[in-house]
Each structure stands twice: as C-alpha cells, then as structure tokens.
Amino acid sequence: MYTFAKRIFGERRRVRFRCDYFPFVEPGVDVGVDCWVCEGAGCSFCKRSGWIEVMGAGMVHPRVLEYAGIDPKRYTGFAFGGGVERFNLLLHRIDDIRLFYGNDIRFLRQFA
Amino acid sequence: MKVSLNWLREYVRLTLPAEELAHKLTMAGDEVESIQRIGSDWDGVVVAEVVRIDPHPNADRLVLVTVDLGGRQQTIVTGAPNLAVGQRVPFAPVGTPLIDGATGERKTLKLAKIRGIESAGMVCSAKELGLGDDHSGILILPADAPVGAPLADVLGDTIFDLKTTPNRPDLLSMLGVAWEVSALTGQPVQPPPFDHPVSQPPIAERVTVRIEDPDLCGRYSAALVRGVRIGQSPEWLQKRLQAAGMRPINTVVDVTNYVMLELGQPMHAFDAATIAHNTIVVRRARDGERLTTLDGVARELDRSMLVIADPDRAIALAGVMGGIDTEVTEQTTDVLLESANFHNYTIRRTANRLRMRSEASLRFEKGISPELTIPALQRACRLLAEIAGGQIAAGFVDEYPGRAPVEPRPLTSADVERVLGITWPLERIESIFRSLGAEVRRDGERLLITPPYWRRDLNLTEDLVEEIARIIGYDELPATHLRGEIPATPPDPLLVTSERLRDLMVAAGLQEVITYPLVSREFLNRAGPAPEPIALLNPMTMDQSVLRTSLRPSLLKTLAENVRRQEDGLAIFEVGSIYLPRESDLPDEPPLLAFALTGPRGRSSWLGTNEPYDFFDGKGIVEAIAERLRVALDFTRSTDPFYHPGRAAEVRREGDVIGTLGEVAPDICAAFDLAGRVVYGELYVRALVNETLPVYQPVSRYPDVVQDVALVVDEAVEAEKIRAALASGRFVQEVRLFDVYRGEPLPAGKKSLAFTLRFRAPDRTLTEDEVSRIRNGLVERLARQFGASLRG
Ligand SMILES: [Zn+2]
Numbered sequence: 001m002y003t004f005a006k007r008i009f010g011e012r013r014r015v016r017f018r019c020d021y022f023p024f025v026e027p028g029v030d031v032g033v034d035c036w037v038c039e040g041a042g043c044s045f046c047k048r049s050g051w052i053e054v055m056g057a058g059m060v061h062p063r064v065l066e067y068a069g070i071d072p073k074r075y076t077g078f079a080f081g082g083g084v085e086r087f088n089l090l091l092h093r094i095d096d097i098r099l100f101y102g103n104d105i106r107f108l109r110q111f112a
Numbered sequence: 113m114k115v116s117l118n119w120l121r122e123y124v125r126l127t128l129p130a131e132e133l134a135h136k137l138t139m140a141g142d143e144v145e146s147i148q149r150i151g152s153d154w155d156g157v158v159v160a161e162v163v164r165i166d167p168h169p170n171a172d173r174l175v176l177v178t179v180d181l182g183g184r185q186q187t188i189v190t191g192a193p194n195l196a197v198g199q200r201v202p203f204a205p206v207g208t209p210l211i212d213g214a215t216g217e218r219k220t221l222k223l224a225k226i227r228g229i230e231s232a233g234m235v236c237s238a239k240e241l242g243l244g245d246d247h248s249g250i251l252i253l254p255a256d257a258p259v260g261a262p263l264a265d266v267l268g269d270t271i272f273d274l275k276t277t278p279n280r281p282d283l284l285s286m287l288g289v290a291w292e293v294s295a296l297t298g299q300p301v302q303p304p305p306f307d308h309p310v311s312q313p314p315i316a317e318r319v320t321v322r323i324e325d326p327d328l329c330g331r332y333s334a335a336l337v338r339g340v341r342i343g344q345s346p347e348w349l350q351k352r353l354q355a356a357g358m359r360p361i362n363t364v365v366d367v368t369n370y371v372m373l374e375l376g377q378p379m380h381a382f383d384a385a386t387i388a389h390n391t392i393v394v395r396r397a398r399d400g401e402r403l404t405t406l407d408g409v410a411r412e413l414d415r416s417m418l419v420i421a422d423p424d425r426a427i428a429l430a431g432v433m434g435g436i437d438t439e440v441t442e443q444t445t446d447v448l449l450e451s452a453n454f455h456n457y458t459i460r461r462t463a464n465r466l467r468m469r470s471e472a473s474l475r476f477e478k479g480i481s482p483e484l485t486i487p488a489l490q491r492a493c494r495l496l497a498e499i500a501g502g503q504i505a506a507g508f509v510d511e512y513p514g515r516a517p518v519e520p521r522p523l524t525s526a527d528v529e530r531v532l533g534i535t536w537p538l539e540r541i542e543s544i545f546r547s548l549g550a551e552v553r554r555d556g557e558r559l560l561i562t563p564p565y566w567r568r569d570l571n572l573t574e575d576l577v578e579e580i581a582r583i584i585g586y587d588e589l590p591a592t593h594l595r596g597e598i599p600a601t602p603p604d605p606l607l608v609t610s611e612r613l614r615d616l617m618v619a620a621g622l623q624e625v626i627t628y629p630l631v632s633r634e635f636l637n638r639a640g641p642a643p644e645p646i647a648l649l650n651p652m653t654m655d656q657s658v659l660r661t662s663l664r665p666s667l668l669k670t671l672a673e674n675v676r677r678q679e680d681g682l683a684i685f686e687v688g689s690i691y692l693p694r695e696s697d698l699p700d701e702p703p704l705l706a707f708a709l710t711g712p713r714g715r716s717s718w719l720g721t722n723e724p725y726d727f728f729d730g731k732g733i734v735e736a737i738a739e740r741l742r743v744a745l746d747f748t749r750s751t752d753p754f755y756h757p758g759r760a761a762e763v764r765r766e767g768d769v770i771g772t773l774g775e776v777a778p779d780i781c782a783a784f785d786l787a788g789r790v791v792y793g794e795l796y797v798r799a800l801v802n803e804t805l806p807v808y809q810p811v812s813r814y815p816d817v818v819q820d821v822a823l824v825v826d827e828a829v830e831a832e833k834i835r836a837a838l839a840s841g842r843f844v845q846e847v848r849l850f851d852v853y854r855g856e857p858l859p860a861g862k863k864s865l866a867f868t869l870r871f872r873a874p875d876r877t878l879t880e881d882e883v884s885r886i887r888n889g890l891v892e893r894l895a896r897q898f899g900a901s902l903r904g
Binding site: 016017018019020027029059061062076103104105106108109 | 582
C-alpha cells in the first residue's frame with residue numbers, strides 16, 4: 001500500500017494507515033496520504049485535515065473467504081481498492097465527480 | 113455524535129490536548145471530523161454581577177446598567193429587557209470581537225456613546241457569544257458563576273464531532289467514547305452512579321409487559337416513577353443536551369434524552385395514567401391501524417411496523433416516536449419509562465418509510481446491545497429522583513426473550529501473528545482488552561476474552577485482532593513487501609481485442625465515452641424496440657431501473673447532449689456490455705463496440721472536406737477495424753428499422769451477422785432531438801477476436817498491374833456485390849471502391865462505381881494485354897449478371 005500510494009501520488013507523499021470500517025475486511029484500513037495541495041498544512045482541498053483518503057483496504061473478512069470456498073483458518077487475504085474516479089478526481093483536481101458520468105466532450109477531450 | 117469534552121471529563125481524565133486526543137481517536141477508527149471550540153474567541157469577556165439599574169436620561173427603552181467585575185465597576189447602556197440586580201451576566205469590554213446579534217457578522221466592539229452616554233462595553237446575548245440563536249435577552253449565567261472570572265472558564269467547552277462507523281453504535285454514547293479514550297490514553301473510566309432510592313409498592317404489582325413478537329423485540333424493560341415534578345431541568349442538564357445538539361423540553365423528556373446520550377440506550381416515557389389496564393403489549397401493527405404520533409401527525413400503520421400498545425390500541429411506534437395520547441404533559445404525575453431493544457432493520461425500515469429518523473431510531477438501526485436496558489433505567493431513575501422528586505417503584509419489569517449467553521472468545525498470540533504478522537506479548541494484549549472494559553482470563557497460552565456488553569462488534573478472532581491493532585496504532589505495524597510467486601495468467605483475448613479496438617478508434621479520431629449500464633425502460637426503447645431487459649429488484653431511481661439491452665439510446669443521447677453544447681462534428685464510441693436475459697441461466701453480457709458520428713467531418717479528418725459524416729464514414733471505420741484485426745468482413749443490406757432504409761448494412765463475418773451500421777432513421781433522430789445526419793455502427797467484440805497468427809505468403813517477385821474500372825449500374829445494385837464479383841477474377845489480388853457518382857450525365861436511377869483492381873501472378877510478369885482481357889471478361893460477366901455497363 002505504501003509503495004502503491006507513493007507511485008500514484010508521488011514519492012514525496014507521507015502515507016498513513018488509519019483504522020476504519022468496511023464490511024468485507026477485518027481489520028479494516030483507510031489509507032491516506034498527506035495533502036499535496038497544502039503539503040499537509042490543511043486547505044479546502046483536504047477539508048482542513050491535511051490528509052486525503054485514497055483507498056480502503058484490510059484483511060479479507062473470514063466470511064468472505066468462506067463464501068469463496070477458502071478455509072479462513074488456513075488462509076488469510078489482503079484486499080485493497082480505490083475508485084478510479086476518485087484517483088483521477090484527486091490527481092487532476094476535478095471538483096465534481098459527476099463530470100465522469102456526464103460524457104461532456106469538452107471534459108473528455110482534456111484527458112484523451 | 114457531538115462529544116462535549118467538559119461532559120466527557122466526568123467519566124475519564126483527559127490528559128492530552130484536544131488536537132492530540134482527536135488525532136488518536138481518528139487513527140483508531142473513531143474519526144473526529146471537526147473540533148469546535150466554544151469560548152476560544154471570548155478574550156476579555158468575564159462574569160459580571162448586575163449591581164444597579166438606572167433609567168437612561170435620554171431614552172425610555174434604554175437603561176444604564178452598572179456591573180461589578182470583581183472589585184471594579186463599569187456602567188454600560190443596554191436595551192435588554194431581562195436584567196435584574198443580582199444576576200450574573202457575560203460582560204464584554206470594548207475591543208472584544210463579538211457576533212452582531214442582528215446581522216450575524218463578527219465585529220469588534222467599539223467605544224460608543226449611546227444617546228449621549230458612553231458605554232464601557234456590553235452585556236451579551238447567547239447569539240452574540242456564538243452560543244446559539246437566542247438574541248431576545250442577555251444570557252443569564254448560573255448564580256454561582258464566580259464574578260470576574262473569564263467566561264471561557266464557566267461556559268467554554270470543546271466539542272468533537274465524531275463520525276461513527278456502522279459497527280460501533282457504542283460510540284453514539286458518552287460512556288462508549290470514554291472507554292475508547294481510556295484504552296487510548298491509559299486513564300481509568302469512572303462510570304456514573306447507577307444506584308437510586310426505591311419506594312413501595314413495586315412496579316410488578318401494577319405494570320405488566322407482554323411481547324407478542326419476540327423476533328422484533330428482544331427485550332423490554334420498564335420502570336415506574338411516581339410523583340414526578342414536570343418542569344424545567346437544571347442548568348447543567350440543559351447545557352449538556354444543548355452541547356450535544358438537542359433541545360431541552362422538560363425534566364422527564366430531558367432525562368430520557370440525557371441517558372440516551374450518556375449510555376446509548378434510547379428511552380421513552382409514557383404518562384402511566386393513560387395506559388389502559390396498566391398493560392404494555394409489544395406487537396406488529398395491524399394493517400390500516402392508526403396512531404397519532406407526538407408531532408401531531410395521524411399515521412396509518414401496517415404489519416411491517418412494530419408498535420407499543422396497551423390492550424386497547426397502539427400507543428407508540430416502537431423505537432421511532434411516541435403517541436400523542438400517552439405523552440408526558442404538565443399534568444403527568446406517574447411516568448412509565450421504557451428501555452427496550454428493538455430489531456434494527458424493522459426500526460430502520462419504519463423510520464425511513466415514515467421519514468421519521470431520529471436520534472433514537474439511529475441508535476436502534478445500528479443494533480445496540482440488549483444488556484443496556486437495565487443500566488439505562490437505573491440511571492434515568494436516579495436522575496428523576498434527583499431532579500424531579502420522583503419516587504421509584506421498587507424493581508423493574510423485564511421481558512427478555514432475546515437473551516443469548518455470551519461465550520468468552522479465545523485468543524492466542526498465534527492468532528494475532530496470523531492476521532497482523534507481528535508477535536505481541538499476551539500481557540500487552542490482556543491489558544488492551546481490560547482497558548476496553550472486557551473481562552480477560554488467562555488459560556495457559558491463550559486468553560479467554562468476554563467483550564464488554566456494549567461492544568457487540570467483537571465476535572470473531574479477527575474482530576479481536578483489529579482491537580489490538582487499532583489501540584496500538586496501525587502506523588506502529590511494520591511494513592513488508594509481498595513474498596511468493598504470482599502465477600502467470602494468459603491475457604484474456606476478449607479484453608485484448610477490446611483494448612485494441614479502443615486504440616484503433618482513438619487513432620481514427622473518435623472520442624471514447626462511457627455511459628451507464630442502468631437505464632430506464634422508456635429510455636431503452638426510445639431508439640426503437642429493444643430486447644426485454646432485466647429489471648432491478650430495488651432500483652435507486654426509475655432512471656436506473658433496468659440493465660440495458662442496447663447501446664443505441666445511450667450513444668445517441670450522448671451525441672445529442674454534446675450537439676446541444678455547441679459542439680459540431682462529433683465522433684464518439686464506447687466499448688461496453690449489454691445484458692441479455694437467458695432462460696435458466698445468468699444473463700449473457702456481450703461487449704459491443706458502438707460508434708456514432710454526426711456533423712461536419714472536418715474536425716477528425718485532415719483531408720477535411722467539411723461535408724457531414726455519412727454511411728461511408730461508418731463503413732470506412734468498420735473496414736479499418738477489419739483490416740487491423742485481420743478479420744474478413746462482408747457487408748449486406750440491412751432492413752433494421754433503426755436505420756435509414758437503403759443506407760444501412762449488416763456486417764458479417766463468415767456469413768454470420770456480427771453487427772450493423774448505417775445512417776440512423778429520421779424518426780429515431782427526432783426522438784433524441786438530433787437534427788441532420790447521424791451515422792451509427794455496432795459490432796460484437798467477441799466476433800472480432802482473431803487469435804490466429806498471420807502465415808507468411810511468398811511475396812511475388814513479379815510486379816503488380818493496376819487498372820481502374822468504372823461501371824454504371826442501377827441504384828438498387830449493391831456496390832459490395834460488384835466488388836465481390838470483381839474480386840473473384842483471375843490474378844485479382846485486391847479490389848477497392850474509390851468513387852461513387854450520381855447525376856449528370858448519368859440518367860436518373862443510375863450510379864457509377866469506380867474500382868481499382870490489382871492483378872498479380874506468382875510466377876511471371878503479367879502483360880497489360882493479358883490483364884485487359886481478364887478485366888474485359890469480368891465486365892462482360894457483370895453486364896450479364898447486374899446489367900452493368902462501362903462508363904464511357
Ligand atoms: Zn490540503
């Protein structure tokens with residue numbers, strides 16, 4: 001996760017792991033990086049917190065393993081995920097996620 | 113949940129500055145979304161005592177108030193109606209930044225003469241201090257507020273806005289938060305006192321509770337309080353409710369709300385005299401049963417809802433809102449306190465259905481512990497005895513059909529290592545769980561952990577391990593890289609083909625779009641009848657209620673929207689799936705490549721005649737795909753009513769129809785508000801997969817001979833048929849249509865098709881004569897078959 005977050009958001013970023021709840025993992029992790037707009041000082045982009053949540057992650061919930069036919073007593077799993085919209089929203093500083101679903105050519109042409 | 117640190121200090125010592133504590137909580141999964149500091153901007157504001165009130169010599173509505181600031185007196189001018197000698201009030205000297213009571217803006221208080229008299233400062237309303245909306249009078253402080261003390265010492269507070277995750281209803285209570293702080297800072301929890309006086313006769317002699325639907329109500333506990341004084345709650349209680357964002361109402365209601373905030377158990381108070389036969393029945397509502405709730409709304413209920421009833425009628429909507437007939441009023445003397453555990457989904461559904469979500473329903477929805485009912489009653493009884501003079505009938509009524517024994521959960525160091533990858537001494541683990549309020553026993557190399565009753569989320573080994581990780585701090589866990597081999601996976605040909613198609617389309621100047629797979633039935637059929645779609649059982653909106661069985665409406669809509677945005681010359685494509693229901697199997701989800709073009713082609717073609725896109729642009733796109741993917745495609749006439757008759761083709765591979773293309777029929781364009789010509793095409797991606805590698809063909813050492821031929825045929829004759837006939841000629845390597853002409857000097861109903869033919873022999877150089885003979889033979893054949901004539 002550290003490697004991934006730094007590759008995507010830049011080697012200079014600090015990465016933090018915070019406990020959070022997602023139903024498919026236990027323990028659950030919220031992966032955050034320090035805000036690259038204000039360098040962690042707090043700004044409107046990071047809602048004054050200095051941190052930006054970029055991904056959910058955690059150890060695959062034993063029930064999920066069971067349903068997939070994997071013995072949770074023998075195996076553990078690590079899972080992580082982030083919305084592609086969210087990554088791009090953050091990286092390109094797009095302020096409205098609905099733009100991704102609007103198919104406005106003037107928006108799309110900026111990226112393709 | 114709004115957590116007042118002043119209140120929290122009652123249960124646990126706060127040893128860290130507010131920011132540090134907020135950070136610790138946030139990292140441990142209890143996110144502090146914001147910190148509000150009440151009084152941080154009250155520099156210079158102090159507690160003052162009113163010592164004199166004199167009339168203003170020049171104004172009837174103003175008075176001169178002399179206040180004592182602790183040995184020093186000041187006189188100010190005010191129009192506030194609620195002052196009296198002896199009161200303690202907030203006093204702000206000149207220079208203090210205050211909120212303007214009328215406009216809500218923050219301004220610095222300036223030295224001012226009011227009607228000829230200088231005012232040395234002002235006494236403040238709640239609104240001016242940022243404490244609420246009340247600007248009707250000066251905020252009167254408690255009589256024991258020390259005169260001269262900074263106001264921040266008396267009224268200042270820090271409020272955390274705590275975001276709670278769905279698994280932690282315990283954090284919707286002050287005591288729950290206190291346990292969390294305890295575990296994170298090592299300070300012990302001081303629970304509030306639960307004991308209270310009792311009086312005879314006991315509740316059991318008067319009140320009966322019957323649970324008829326135990327699946328929806330796991331526990332119902334009740335207490336009876338006689339001779340309660342209904343009135344205003346004391347200052348401290350009101351203040352705490354306000355800090356948590358609740359409005360004080362009266363002693364009884366305030367106590368039930370206070371206990372809910374303190375312990376997380378919602379409670380309800382009935383006027384005991386209004387309950388028929390002193391009997392509480394917990395049951396499903398009857399279809400059509402009516403109940404007027406506290407907000408005065410008459411509601412019609414149904415069997416999905418749970419009600420509290422007496423033998424005659426429903427008296428409350430369980431966990432959501434009480435009924436108006438049994439409400440506690442000024443006249444109430446005996447109160448029946450309800451502390452129950454209701455089924456979370458039922459409460460949630462009812463509250464959503466009736467749009468009545470409340471602090472109580474919010475807690476029930478999350479599934480609170482049934483063990484909370486009795487401690488909550490004890491606390492409420494104690495408070496009612498204390499502040500409302502209530503006589504607590506001995507004992508509680510307690511129906512508990514949902515009782516489940518709590519087994520201790522075993523945990524070993526190996527479990528922790530398996531999940532977290534670290535070894536942690538059992539002693540440390542033990543102390544973490546004790547700090548969270550759990551009972552821990554040592555059993556050889558394992559711990560037997562009984563979670564505290566308010567934590568219902570600690571069931572599996574993994575749940576326990578998470579507690580260890582988050583109390584230690586996730587950042588304290590070491591980071592390692594993955595080890596082991598990742599097995600090689602062959603690329604999926606369908607994905608590879610889809611990706612190549614995207615690249616080809618982009619290279620051809622088209623813009624990729626992605627549209628929603630979920631559409632409405634009406635929308636789906638706007639581009640002509642589409643196959644019957646799969647409907648969602650529980651759609652979020654009707655606009656997204658079925659899975660699309662066609663890409664046509666989505667692309668046409670995207671085109672139309674962009675035309676409306678003043679974009680001319682549009683060329684878009686999508687690679688996306690459609691969802692076709694199948695008998696007794698999961699739906700088929702074939703991916704399609706679809707494209708749509710409209711307007712002048714100038715933008716994407718540097719050859720750029722600025723003519724509008726037409727059928728041949730679409731065909732050109734499909735031919736380019738065929739060539740690049742090395743699949744042989746043929747075109748035959750299409751009668752699909754989606755297209756303009758005569759300007760549409762079926763695309764075939766080895767005889768099978770694998771797609772269509774053409775100019776969209778005018779009535780369909782109109783349905784999407786598209787004016788002008790629209791070209792559309794779609795191909796099944798599966799049919800374009802070509803995994804064969806090209807096999808080398810010896811390159812002829814002899815040169816090609818190229819000849820053109822222009823043929824005049826009837827309009828009805830398809831160019832493709834002519835092309836195919838020419839391609840069958842001897843030594844013909846390639847036939848390419850390069851021009852279609854209609855009009856003068858050709859007669860009406862005729863068109864001219866011009867082809868380039870490329871001839872080659874493997875073993876010799878063909879002569880022009882030889883080639884001309886073959887060509888003439890082909891022309892004769894075409895004259896017989898299609899009535900074609902050479903264009904003169
Ligand atoms: Zn920032």
